[in-house]
Amino acid sequence: MSARPAQPGTVYLVGAGPGDPSLLTLRAADLLAQADVLVYDALVSPAILDRVSPTAERIYAGKERGNHAIPQEDINHLLVRLAKAGKCVVRLKGGDPYTFGRGGEEVQTLSAQGVPFEVVPGVTAAAGVAAYAGIPLTHRDYAQACVFVTGHLRDGSMNLDWPGLARRRQTVVIYMGLHGLPVLCSKMIEHGLPPDWPAAIVQQGTTPNQRTVTGTLATLPKLAEAAHLKAPTLIIVGEVVKLHDKLAWHAEGR
DSSP, X not given: OOOOOOOTTEEEEEEOBSSOGGGSOHHHHHHHHHOSEEXXXXXXXXXXXXXXXXXXXXXXXXXXXXXXXXXXXXXXXXXXXXXXXXXXXXXXXXXOTTSSSSHHHHXXXXXXXXXXXXXXXXOOHHHXXXXXXXXXXXXXXXXXXXXXXXXXXXXXXXXXXXXXXXXXXXXXXXXXXXXXXXXXXXXXXXXXXXXXXXXXXXXXXXXXXXXXXEEETTTHHHHHHHTTOOSSEEEEESGGGGGHHXXXXXXXXX
């Protein structure tokens, strides 16, 4: 079956995955090759940008801590304007558009303005990074549930469901949590998990620059600081972290 052609006047919210270009879906790769305009985020790796049509206009709309190239509301309306100008627009997001990617907010605006859109799922960071770090998100011996949370809320706070997160027999994955790592660890201990509960942080997972630091809730903040880790990172808390040493397979950068 031939690939569906991209349509002018349509916005495609495409998940770029966690970094390794080989994790792109076939649909994502097809759309990158057909785009008239690419609106992309900071978390999209250079190796993935290399697969974008050389004739496509590129607009950087990345968000880094304290530095938003374009405010979210402006991005929403930019997508509308480009589509109404008859462009095939690819909105490229790291990971999956609907997993802490603000894709829902953008689609709400497109829908309200009558702009056709398609959402192309991507491998979210939790699945991709954990797999490359040798940490199963679930395991019959250790975790029968998995919870994804973001390390900061829309207002910049970190008011999470600590009692719900500080439970045994589950894995907790925290996106965008590097800056708040000491608070995250202390709150989980405060709400019932032991200080020696396994925890890990992975920098630039699935890429050649991946680095994994393992420890416990008590030790991980200092270990991460000593390793000079920088965003993007993913934090994994739970007994499955104990499997990292035996199951890690991806060569890591230093």
